Amino acid sequence: MAYDLEEQEKIDALKAWWERYGTLSMALAFVVLAAFAGWRGWQWYQSHQATQAMGYYEALEAATAQPGDDAVTRIKAASTALRDDYAGSGYAARGVLVAAAALEARKDLDGAREQLEWLVRDESASALRAVARLRLAGVLLAQKQYEPALAQLQGTPPSGFAGLYADRRGDVLAAQGLHDQAVDAWKEALKSLQGDPAAQIVQLKIDALNGA
Template identity: 85%
Template sequence: MAYDLEEQEKIDALKAWWERYGTLSMALVLVVVAAFAGWRGWQWYASHQAGQAMGYYEALETAAGQQGDDAVTRIKAASTALRTDYASSGYAARGVLVAAWALQERKDLDGAREQLEWLVRDGTAPAVQAVARLRLAGVLLTQKQYDLALAQVQGAAPDGFAGLYADRRGDVLAAQGHADQAVQAWREALKDLGADPAAQIIQLKIDALNGA
């Protein structure tokens, strides 16, 4: 097929461009395709992981509402799976907190302590971590591990937890026999909690200790 001079010049220019930039263009196309495929693959993986984590969380919640040794076994198994395989998911910290509560309700303090200690070490959910420290202090107080309990609620408290941490410090100090320090901690809690219903309970503790 014959081409006129103008068409031939266009064809020659296109060939020259392709010889110069064709390989680079194909490489760029492949990079874009690979990146898109990788992004879609990551989306699928993240969705799959979230679905699996949710399944373990729901199984844990169900077991927490049941009784018996089998329920305890399922609670611990689901919590272990969340901590081991889905620690970065939003379900892990919440699930472990539920597991700690369920085990504490069943008087399995060592089991609850293990769950809470993991949460205290975990940094992916600061709000849950703050709750875990408070509850861990309570478990350690019950186990009469007073120094360890006090360490959980010493220093600067997370936002919104100053009163609760001071209250728990008072509980530990009272158990240690440090009445004056306990009352001081409880008064700090009252100042922070204001009209919170928990303040009434704290005032009763102060009155009881002062009247002892």
């Protein structure tokens, strides 16, 4: 096919451009396509992980409503799977709290303690770590591990937990027979729990100890 002069110039310019930039353009296109495929793959992986984690979480919740040793085994197995394989999903931390509560209710204090100790070490779930420390102190108190229980309550309490931590500290001190220190801790709790129904319970503890 014959081309006129203007068309031939355009073709020659296109060839020259391709010779100069063609390889680079192909490489850039490949990078863009690879990045897009990687992004879509990561999205699928994240969605798959979340779905799997949710399945284990739901299995854990279902097991907590069932009686018997088999239920305890399922609770621990589901929690272990969440912790080992889906620690960053958000379901792991919540699952640990559910598992710990169920095990504590079944008087498996060692099992509950192990769950909560894992969450206390998990720095990615700061809000739930505060809950875990409070509950771990309660489990340690039930095991008469007073010093480790107090260690969970040391330092500046997380925001919103000052009253609860002081209340639990009072419980531990009272169990140790340190009544004056326990009352001081409960009074500290009352300052932070003003207007909270929990303040009434703390006041009852003070009254009961003072009347003892």
